[in-house]
Amino acid sequence: MNSSPDITESDPEIALQALNLFEKRFGTSPIVAHAPGRINLIGEHVDYLDGVVLPMAIDRRAAVAIAASKDGRTTIAAPDLGIEVAWDGPPPRHAIETSEHRFANHLLGVIAAAGGTSQPVSILVTSEIPAGAGVSSSAAIEVAAGAAWSVFQGTNPDDPLRLARDAQRAEHEFVGTPCGIMDMLVSAAAEADAALRIDCRTLEFGAVPLPGADRLAFLLVDSGVSHRLADGGYADRRAACERVVEALGISLRDATSEMVDSLTIDAVDRRRAHHVINEIRRVDQAIVMLGQGDLAGLGSVMLDGHASLRDLFEVSVPELDLIVETASHLREDGCFGARMTGGGFGGAAIVLADPSRLDLVRKTIEDAFQARFDRRPDCFRVRSVEGVRIATGA
Ligand code: GLA
Numbered sequence: 343m344n345s346s347p348d349i350t351e352s353d354p355e356i357a358l359q360a361l362n363l364f365e366k367r368f369g370t371s372p373i374v375a376h377a378p379g380r381i382n383l384i385g386e387h388v389d390y391l392d393g394v395v396l397p398m399a400i401d402r403r404a405a406v407a408i409a410a411s412k413d414g415r416t417t418i419a420a421p422d423l424g425i426e427v428a429w430d431g432p433p434p435r436h437a438i439e440t441s442e443h444r445f446a447n448h449l450l451g452v453i454a455a456a457g458g459t460s461q462p463v464s465i466l467v468t469s470e471i472p473a474g475a476g477v478s479s480s481a482a483i484e485v486a487a488g489a490a491w492s493v494f495q496g497t498n499p500d501d502p503l504r505l506a507r508d509a510q511r512a513e514h515e516f517v518g519t520p521c522g523i524m525d526m527l528v529s530a531a532a533e534a535d536a537a538l539r540i541d542c543r544t545l546e547f548g549a550v551p552l553p554g555a556d557r558l559a560f561l562l563v564d565s566g567v568s569h570r571l572a573d574g575g576y577a578d579r580r581a582a583c584e585r586v587v588e589a590l591g592i593s594l595r596d597a598t599s600e601m602v603d604s605l606t607i608d609a610v611d612r613r614r615a616h617h618v619i620n621e622i623r624r625v626d627q628a629i630v631m632l633g634q635g636d637l638a639g640l641g642s643v644m645l646d647g648h649a650s651l652r653d654l655f656e657v658s659v660p661e662l663d664l665i666v667e668t669a670s671h672l673r674e675d676g677c678f679g680a681r682m683t684g685g686g687f688g689g690a691a692i693v694l695a696d697p698s699r700l701d702l703v704r705k706t707i708e709d710a711f712q713a714r715f716d717r718r719p720d721c722f723r724v725r726s727v728e729g730v731r732i733a734t735g736a
Contacts, residue, residue, distance in 0.1 A: 356470050357733035360405035363421055364466045372407035372466070375489035375499070377482045377529045377730035379403070379471035381562060381683045381692045383537050384647050385625040387655055388618050389522030391583055392543035392595040394625045396550065397524055399532030400562070400724035404469035404482040405733070406449070408490045411462035418446045419466045432460050437516040444517075448480055451512025452487045456495070463494075472720070474568035476682075476689020480517065481525035484509035489530075489730045499732060502530035503545060520577050521685075532729040539629060543595060550629055552726055558637060558678075559697040561704055563711075564720040565661035567688030575687050579614060579655060586615040594618045617654040621647060641679020641694055645670055648681035648691075657686030661715060665691040668710040669703070677703045692724075 357376045364372045378399035385395030411417065417428040427443040435454050437447050449465055465487070471479040488508045492499035499505070509526035513519045527547060528538045536549035552558065583594065589605050590597050594615060602615045624643050631639040648666045652658040662682040669680035669691075676699025683692045695703045704721055711719045 353731075353733045354403055354405075356403045356405045356468060360407040360466060360468050361733070363419075363468055364407035364409070364464075367419055367421070367466060368409065368412065368417075368464045370409050370412060370464070372409040372464070373490045373493045374405055374407045374733040375486045375493070375730060376403045376405040376733060377486040377489065378532065378727050379477040379479055379482050380525060380528045380532070381477060381560065381690075381724060382524065383683075383692070384621070384628045384644060384681070385524075386621060386647060386651055386681075386683070387579060387583075387657070387685070388594075388621050388625075389524040389540070389542040390520070390580055391587070391618050392593045393618065393622045395524045395540050395542060396537050396625050396628055397528040397532075397540070398537040398552070398560075398726045399528055399729055400477065400560075401727045402469075402471040402477070402724070403727075404467065404471055404479060404486050406483060406486040406490045407466045408487075408494045409464050411464045414462050416462045417464050418449050419464075420445055420468070421466070422468055430462075432462055433458070437518075447516035448483050448512060449487050451516030452484050452508050453491060454516070455508035455511040456488065456491055456497075459495070472564060474688070475562075475564045475720075476569050476684030476686070477562065478525040478529060478684070480513070481509055481529050484512050485526050485529040485730050489732055493732055499730075502527065502547075502729065505530040505730065520580055528729070530729050532727065534728045535726050537632075537726065539625075543593070550632060552632065553635065553637065555725060556697060559695050559700045560724050560726075561693040561695060561700065561707075562683075562690050562722055562724050563665045563693060563707060564690045565659065565665065565688055566717065566719055567659050567661050569685060569688035575657065576685050579657065582608075582611045582614040583618055586611050595622060613654040613656075617650045620650060637678045637694065638673070641673065641677070644679040644681040644692075644694065651682055651686060655686075658682050659686075659688055661711070661719075662686075662689070662691050664711060664714055665693070665707055665719070668707045669693045672703055672706060675699060675702060675706075 506526040676696035678694040
């Protein structure tokens with residue numbers, strides 16, 4: 343990770359924005375770190391089941407600025423959301439329950455996971471990652487917070503696994519989402535122009551190079567249906583899979599569909615487990631396709647993944663299905679494939695297209711969405727970028 347003493351022109355705009363907002367609000371110079379959101383190419387709902395995943399960090403980042411408090415109070419400000427919350431003394435070591443201030447739990451959770459402090463601090467968050475689109479705006483904030491906090495505390499910020507684990511603990515213990523490690527680890531460890539293969543059992547990770555931006559474009563299509571993983575559907579899917587693991591006596595990573603079929607279990611639980619077993623295989627297939635430069639093959643694997651999330655895991659919504667179905671009809675017209683990305687229950691789909699045909703693919707999807715849902719979805723091209731960075735060492 344780069345550690346430079348001043349915000350430089352090579353730092354992204356969002357870092358400068360965090361610095362300016364912080365100085366305006368608190369009248370002092372902070373440490374700033376910034377981290378990306380992500381899409382997941384394949385490997386959905388398998389990270390909390392020892393699976394393998396293939397996410398990619400995207401060129402939308404969140405920045406967190408931290409400095410010692412000058413007024414004896416701990417303040418967390420998120421001007422983008424119009425939120426500011428403060429306490430006398432150091433940051434609380436427990437989650438905040440009041441709904442309008444729950445946002446602070448992402449920060450308080452990371453600080454607590456890193457060991458807490460007896461010092462009052464000032465913190466400001468700003469982000470260009472759409473919230474509720476399933477592209478990990480929360481993980482980006484937590485990872486950026488962890489990196490800025492490490493520098494602030496004089497500890498080593500160059501440990502992606504520790505940053506990811508602290509962020510995950512924040513989600514589990516403060517935010518209330520029993521998520522896996524994928525989102526935070528890719529935000530911490532991603533490399534540019536590559537996806538990140540993460541083995542969620544061993545926690546080994548490594549870059550998988552992607553074709554150049556002249557060969558492959560990633561279009562993010564936000565369904566506009568806001569997903570909230572803390573609402574129960576996610577925990578419900580996780581619990582179903584854990585029941586099957588319990589009945590099998592082995593991890594779904596090591597199980598076959600036949601083994602699952604031989605169990606006497608609930609039919610819904612069985613479907614969930616089938617998704618997981620096949621999805622882990624699809625990740626390996628996708629990596630082979632990428633290695634061979636077979637983008638049509640990669641697209642087919644993604645379409646299969648979507649069908650499984652829709653029919654077996656049941657975490658898609660009609661808006662996402664329509665985007666993916668429309669994309670699948672454009673396979674002769676420059677579209678390789680598409681799928682919903684992230685936890686589901688809303689959020690976004692990713693569409694892989696030939697960059698020279700992207701405008702047509704995009705317009706066709708927007709028009710089809712408009713015809714069915716009477717509004718245009720937010721669409722933007724995303725690029726693969728590097729993970730968390732420190733913008734200023736103050
Ligand atoms: C959310 C979670 C991740 C992962 C995905 C589904 O993004 O935060 O840990 O489980 O859903 O793949």
